[in-house]
Amino acid sequence: MGKSQTTSNNLLKLVFNATAWANIADNTVTSPNTNLYVALHTADPGTGGTQSTSEVTYTSYARVAVARTTGGWTASTTASTSPVAAVTFPAGTGGSGTATYASVGMLASGAGIILYSGPITPNIVTGSGITPQLTTASTITES
Numbered sequence: 001m002g003k004s005q006t007t008s009n010n011l012l013k014l015v016f017n018a019t020a021w022a023n024i025a026d027n028t029v030t031s032p033n034t035n036l037y038v039a040l041h042t043a044d045p046g047t048g049g050t051q052s053t054s055e056v057t058y059t060s061y062a063r064v065a066v067a068r069t070t071g072g073w074t075a076s077t078t079a080s081t082s083p084v085a086a087v088t089f090p091a092g093t094g095g096s097g098t099a100t101y102a103s104v105g106m107l108a109s110g111a112g113i114i115l116y117s118g119p120i121t122p123n124i125v126t127g128s129g130i131t132p133q134l135t136t137a138s139t140i141t142e143s
Helices: 005-017
Strands: 035-041 064-067 073-075 080-083 096-105 114-127
Touching: 005 073, 005 080, 035 114
Parallel strands: none
Antiparallel strands: 035 064, 035 096, 073 080, 096 114
8 A cells, every 4th residue: 555645745744854744744742853874784784674784884984963954854745855965974983894775763873763765876985094974865765
């Protein structure tokens, strides 16, 4: 069973922009998340994975916080969202690896739940002297 494009758009706006969805969901809890955290992975974390599943481990790596607002994410009427600005990870000071997937979750570190994940094209080589980046062309689609 699928969902309408309006439903998909409303889900993305709720998750990425903290926009209330009338009579369905709101953002009025005591301390709602104000950021979402983007992580890089060396393999598909899968539907049962967490933010730390297959997460890259180059030296200096950290997840990047992106504001959960229209200033952090665009949520279009085509059931997709993208970061408003490039998501730039810390420059590597050692280690190596290749990021093939990215995810968006709710924790700055640890085994948080993944809200969305998908492959990175082209893959990002990581390591000493490299500053990984996802551009504004990186898109998450609600299906």
